[in-house]
Amino acid sequence: YTLDNFPLWVGIALLSAAAILHSVCTLIARTEIQIVGFLLFAYYRAALFGTMATTVAFTFGYDNFGKLWGTLYAISGLFNFSIEPLAVLAQKQETFYWINLCIAVVSGILFLTYPPWLRWKSKDKSQVEEPLLVPDFTLDVNQ
Numbered sequence: 001y002t003l004d005n006f007p008l009w010v011g012i013a014l015l016s017a018a019a020i021l022h023s024v025c026t027l028i029a030r031t032e033i034q035i036v037g038f039l040l041f042a043y044y045r046a047a048l049f050g051t052m053a054t055t056v057a058f059t060f061g062y063d064n065f066g067k068l069w070g071t072l073y074a075i076s077g078l079f080n081f082s083i084e085p086l087a088v089l090a091q092k093q094e095t096f097y098w099i100n101l102c103i104a105v106v107s108g109i110l111f112l113t114y115p116p117w118l119r120w121k122s123k124d125k126s127q128v129e130e131p132l133l134v135p136d137f138t139l140d141v142n143q
Contacts, residue, residue, distance in 0.1 A: 002047070003054050009122060013115035015051050020111055023104030027097060055057040 002011040017039050025037025056068050090096045 003050060007119070007122065008054060008058060009115045009118040011047075011051050011120060013111070015044065016107065016111035016115060017046050018047070019107045020104060023100055023107055026100040027104065125140065 002014055022040040022044055025033050025040060028034075041131050052072065053065075053069070056072070057065055060068055062122055090099055
């Protein structure tokens with residue numbers, strides 16, 4: 001819905017906000033907050049792939065989409081090698097608090113820089129700034 005009805009930078013800002021809120025929820029050790037964090041994470045994961053695909057397609061064009069999508073997945077796969085050292089670190093500290101705090105800080109920095117930059121960059125590109133138009137296929141039963 002967001003990507004179809006709002007500019008791309010709004011979708012990325014909402015996605016970044018969900019990532020920050022999820023990270024903050026992981027820092028609070030209350031069951032109710034953890035449930036909210038889980039729901040935010042579910043939204044974030046579902047929206048992440050559509051937003052990434054839209055960003056790559058709008059920014060680099062459809063001709064380069066496959067190569068860039070594969071490169072993004074390869075890079076994210078390389079980052080998965082950091083899971084083991086982070087798990088060992090958390091086990092030694094007996095908490096994931098500091099790791100989650102670092103993720104929240106990095107997400108906050110990205111939230112404060114990337115969506116505003118994307119909005120500034122897209123001001124001269126009307127196809128990114130305006131919502132995508134979806135045809136109305138509803139039937140008028142009163143006719």
